[in-house]
Amino acid sequence: MTGGTPIIAFDNVDKFYGDFHALKDISISVREGERMVICGPSGSGKSTLIRCINGLEFHNSGVLTVDGVEVYEGSKNILNLRQEVGMVFQQFNLFPHLTVLENLTIGPMKVRKASREDAEETARKYLDRVHIPEQAEKYPSALSGGQQQRVAIARSLCMESRIMLFDEPTSALDPEMINEVLDVMVELADTGMTMVVVTHEMGFARKVADTMVFMEEGRIVEVAEPEKFFTNPESDRCRAFLEQILEH
Amino acid sequence: MILAPDTHVPKGRPLPQPPRASQVIDSVTFSIVLYAVIIGLIVYGAYSGAQAMGYNWQWYRVPQYFYTVTDDGFQWGEIMQGLVKTLTLSATSFAFATVLGLIIALLRLSGLVVCTAVSIGFLELIRNIPLLVLLYLFYYVLGPIFGFDRYTASVLTLGVFHSVLISEIFRAGINAVAKGQWEAATSIGMSKGQAYRYIILPQSIRFMLPPMTGEVVHMVKSSAIVSVIAVAELTTIGRNIISDTYMSFEIWFTIAAVYMVVTLILSFGVSIVEKRYAVSQ
Numbered sequence: 400m401t402g403g404t405p406i407i408a409f410d411n412v413d414k415f416y417g418d419f420h421a422l423k424d425i426s427i428s429v430r431e432g433e434r435m436v437i438c439g440p441s442g443s444g445k446s447t448l449i450r451c452i453n454g455l456e457f458h459n460s461g462v463l464t465v466d467g468v469e470v471y472e473g474s475k476n477i478l479n480l481r482q483e484v485g486m487v488f489q490q491f492n493l494f495p496h497l498t499v500l501e502n503l504t505i506g507p508m509k510v511r512k513a514s515r516e517d518a519e520e521t522a523r524k525y526l527d528r529v530h531i532p533e534q535a536e537k538y539p540s541a542l543s544g545g546q547q548q549r550v551a552i553a554r555s556l557c558m559e560s561r562i563m564l565f566d567e568p569t570s571a572l573d574p575e576m577i578n579e580v581l582d583v584m585v586e587l588a589d590t591g592m593t594m595v596v597v598t599h600e601m602g603f604a605r606k607v608a609d610t611m612v613f614m615e616e617g618r619i620v621e622v623a624e625p626e627k628f629f630t631n632p633e634s635d636r637c638r639a640f641l642e643q644i645l646e647h
Numbered sequence: 648m649i650l651a652p653d654t655h656v657p658k659g660r661p662l663p664q665p666p667r668a669s670q671v672i673d674s675v676t677f678s679i680v681l682y683a684v685i686i687g688l689i690v691y692g693a694y695s696g697a698q699a700m701g702y703n704w705q706w707y708r709v710p711q712y713f714y715t716v717t718d719d720g721f722q723w724g725e726i727m728q729g730l731v732k733t734l735t736l737s738a739t740s741f742a743f744a745t746v747l748g749l750i751i752a753l754l755r756l757s758g759l760v761v762c763t764a765v766s767i768g769f770l771e772l773i774r775n776i777p778l779l780v781l782l783y784l785f786y787y788v789l790g791p792i793f794g795f796d797r798y799t800a801s802v803l804t805l806g807v808f809h810s811v812l813i814s815e816i817f818r819a820g821i822n823a824v825a826k827g828q829w830e831a832a833t834s835i836g837m838s839k840g841q842a843y844r845y846i847i848l849p850q851s852i853r854f855m856l857p858p859m860t861g862e863v864v865h866m867v868k869s870s871a872i873v874s875v876i877a878v879a880e881l882t883t884i885g886r887n888i889i890s891d892t893y894m895s896f897e898i899w900f901t902i903a904a905v906y907m908v909v910t911l912i913l914s915f916g917v918s919i920v921e922k923r924y925a926v927s928q
């Protein structure tokens with residue numbers, strides 16, 4: 400990795416679920432503005448890794464700092480930190496009892512104490528950004544999966560987060576909706592946002608990734624630039640994995 | 648393109664009809680008739696039994712306990728005053744039970760060992776004492792100690808007893824909200840309290856409304872128990888009237904009917920609220 404200060408830094412991080420060793424000695428860092436794509440087989444710990452970044456899960460040993468602040472269970476800074484780190488989930492997780500606009504304004508209004516006018520202005524700006532300004536007054540259930548996921552992205556953007564985490568944002572979508580979400584993510588990448596993305600969409604990865612990461616059984620097995628990662632990965636396991644998913 | 652005419656006849660083979668007998672049994676008319684027959688039999692049985700023991704029916708004396716019109720003008724009767732007392736008692740107790748129930752549920756779900764233990768302890772304590780004994784405890788033991796009157800003792804008893812049931816409704820409702828909602832709320836920086844208030848509780852109301860209706864009805868009915876410490880609610884009024892007039896059959900039928908009308912109206916009202924809520928989601 401070249402230049403820039405790390406905005407996310409894992410230093411010998413281990414994570415257990417009970418007896419199960421989910422993350423094993425993870426050391427990796429992400430620079431400001433960097434786009435990192437993580438892939439790996441099911442159960443390899445990808446979700447666990449990125450959920451540690453915003454404290455949805457807490458690691459058990461090692462040091463994790465995000466935006467200069469150490470993340471640990473019970474830290475007083477954790478609520479502030481989460482405002483800086485947006486997260487987009489596989490299942491969208493929009494608030495079904497709120498309209499699209501309210502989904503976007505509730506965070507800024509309740510957490511950042513923004514006025515309703517300001518929050519709505521920001522919300523409409525980001526709805527524009529994800530190309531669905533006309534859906535503001537609808538409830539999420541009236542939207543297609545692709546639209547819902549774009550609302551979810553806008554919801555995170557409304558918090559003016561500096562880091563965006565994506566956990567398989569397109570794997571719950573029908574194939575014809577995947578691109579509309581990926582396009583929005585590419586546009587977001589073009590704005591210089593720091594992004595950590597768990598995905599198996601290798602076309603997207605090739606387009607935006609600065610760094611590719613391959614995980615297996617709780618370990619980071621390979622870290623490389625996309626060029627090298629796709630053409631000449633060092634580990635055999637990574638090569639086999641890529642062959643398998645690129646076939647499809 | 649030609650629009651299809653309204654008189655569209657399905658081309659496919661019609662589905663086989665259920666057997667004639669079950670069609671009749673499933674019909675609304677049949678259930679109403681059956682219901683009427685059963686009620687009729689009960690009333691007839693009670694009536695002829697009462698005749699046989701030479702009971703002197705005096706229904707004409709009942710209306711005065713609902714209202715009277717005299718030279719002084721219109722006045723509500725004792726039963727209506729008792730009903731008002733029953734309703735205020737139930738409403739007060741229900742409000743208290745709801746607040747306490749929410750606190751118990753949140754303690755239980757807090758994930759903190761001490762809080763969970765406190766709430767489970769309270770739950771088991773109250774759940775394993777009969778309502779009547781609880782009332783005696785509040786009225787005869789705690790009442791004199793802390794100096795509260797019979798009405799307060801009643802509110803506390805009913806509130807505490809129902810708070811346990813309501814806390815389980817809250818807990819089930821909260822747990823029924825998908826885990827992803829917590830994660831989404833948390834990831835936009837909401838504290839636990841904010842997540843409950845703005846995201847989780849509003850969604851769990853949908854799951855809680857039906858069992859809560861049941862609890863309101865249950866509360867109105869179980870409020871009758873405070874008649875044993877002579878709080879002047881509906882049941883106590885009924886007893887008083889009977890001891891003055893010896894019309895036990897008429898009055899108990901009447902009191903039962905009043906309870907039934909109230910609880911039916913409540914259920915009906917809440918089902919309307921429920922429908923409206925379901926639409927707005």
Ligand SMILES: Nc1ncnc2c1ncn2[C@@H]1O[C@H](COP(=O)(O)OP(=O)(O)OP(=O)(O)O)[C@@H](O)[C@H]1O
Pocket residue numbers: 416419421439440441442443444445446447448
């Ligand atoms: N809350 C939990 N409790 C216990 N075990 C868990 C928990 N969450 C995850 N695990 C286990 O940890 C391992 C890693 O899970 P994780 O969700 O991080 O994998 P993943 O790489 O994201 O997989 P997938 O591609 O299926 O999403 C899995 O074996 C999983 O069963």
Ligand SMILES: [Mg+2]
Pocket residue numbers: 445446447566567
């Ligand atoms: Mg995962």
